[in-house]
Amino acid sequence: MRGSRTSPSRKTFVATAVDKCPTGIVGFDQISQGGLPRGRPALVCGGAGCGKTLFAMEFVVRGATRFKEPGAYVSFEENAAELTANARSLGFDLAGLMRRRMLAMDFVHIERSEIEETGSYDLDGLFVRLQYAMRSVNAKRVVLDTLEALFSGLSDTAVLRAELRRLFRWLKEQGVTALITAEKGEGSLTRYGIEEYVSDCVILLDHRLREQLSTRRLRVVKYRGSGHGTNEYPFIIDQQGISVLPITSVGLDHAATAARVSSGIRRLDDMLGGRGFFRGSSIMVSGTAGTGKTTLGCTFVNAACARGERCLYFAFEESPSQIVRNMRSVGVHLQRWVDRGVLKFHAARPTLYGLETHLSVMHRQIEEYRPAVVVVDPVTTVLTQGALNDVRSMLLRLMDFMKSRQITAYLISLSRNSEPIEHSDADISSLIDTWILVRDLESGGERNRGLYVLKSRGMAHSNQIREFVLGPRGIELLDVYLGPGGMLTGSARVMQESRDRAQAGASERQFARVQAQIAGKRTRLEAQVASLQHKIRIQDQLIDQLVLERRADELAGQVARRELAISRGVEVVPGKVRNRGDAS
């Protein structure tokens, strides 16, 4: 209210501060830093079917419903009944707004063939009608939907141009925020150069096709006295109207949390420092076809839902019921979470629309559902929709958006068999915090799955490959066989393990045998030792005997010699004899 009164007098100070009139169009108010210039006319231009009318319509409807600003809608192309019908498909109740005197509509129809021109005239009739519509609801917002229709209805362009200039001046004097739509011209913003009258704010809408896929884009061409996003922003039109993908969330200022969330697989949590992923981080699972990526994702979703966290699952390859059915076969029951409202599937064929539209849709879904976990399965099919650079920047926006909301993003990436997995996703790997690879391990005539953590920012993580087995009770991670024969998985692992067991048994018996042999040998040796010792004792006894015998002989000799001497009368040395006698 205040703004609409004061802005006309503020015209001279526009450079310093522009009062903004929020449009209520999702994303646009962020890009334009608040909306359209209040109390001044703005121009929205674009080709046929680009969404001009809807943009203008939403501006008026949101103004009436959300900002309590009544609006006047003057259409030059569609009558009130047609507009009402069109708006109803977007959930806008124009008839109701008109009843509540929040909206006035007028259909200005010009049929050139019915009109003859002679002499001078002016467009006071239009002014009168506009003023009448505005006054009837005390309008703060005015839309002139394709004002340029005047040029095809009236031939005196000199009069027209003068009148248009007067019209815009008059609109400013009325203090209304006006939105004028115009058709895009060849090499110019509008076919009849209306942009030269509306110099404050010009918005360009674009609807282009690339590879048969349409993408809508919005750009603020100029906005006098205000900063604004200068990029082309994709936007979508759906049941809730226009949604522009804002990028104000782009930045690296999101807070990082240390909180962890379980992957749903205990052994995978163990591999990730024992506690799983970081909350709000971006996780990518890469792998070739049939490596169990979706199952990994669903196991994570299952765990998150069990914790009571809301999950949003973007399925680009399978229908939700198919996913639910397939997961049931591995013991992951998702339907109960869908029923309880903690899990929501959003399925769409990747070729349904272009990349930007996909991302806008995802953006909107996330905004609406406010999940804690978002799964994109697979992100690669969406990525092929655009040029690599676009893809990267779009994905970056989405990731930043999710990070700013502390949403854990779980991206599933399908790699082609022909190229190394690490390469195929390299262009987006820098956006990824935790990157898990699931790959085929082919050997022994079968295919097995191996899982490893390629990177995981901010946590100690295992560098080991685990064998990844899908069974009726879900995912199991097994240690792979690491032995002299290299890394083995699957039946090869099982066989090797049993071989190992057999081998181990055999060597056990061998050991016992050898032990017994040695024991036998020892016993024999001990017996030998005993017999030798016996022999030694016998020898010792022999020696003793010999010594005794010899001594006996010596004694006998001495006796004999003494007797001989005695008998011969030879003096016997008494000592010697005595000694000898003593000794014996």
Place this chain on the structure above:
Amino acid sequence: MKPASAASKSHRVRTASEPAWNLRLYIAGHTHKSVTAFENLKRICEQHLQGEYHIEIIDLIKQPQLAKGDQILAVPTLVRRLPQPIKKIIGDLSNTERVLVGLDLRPQGEG
């Protein structure tokens, strides 16, 4: 411009029970253009439709809600309501030939 002072009121220039020509002139206030248009219209009617016409003047400043019905955009606009079909001539009607063509009083292309 005497009759225009009673704007939007019917001016039965000649009291015929049901004149064949029913004309409406839309104006927005008493501007130079509207005065000229009325004078031109009156002159042409007197010359070509004497006794067979009826002119109604509508001032949109006073009755803006009436602009919708005849899809008035430019003023002055002359609307031929009868005979059918409806014809519109915008401008101050200063080119008599064009007005006559517009009103089907003279076949197009002739003098």
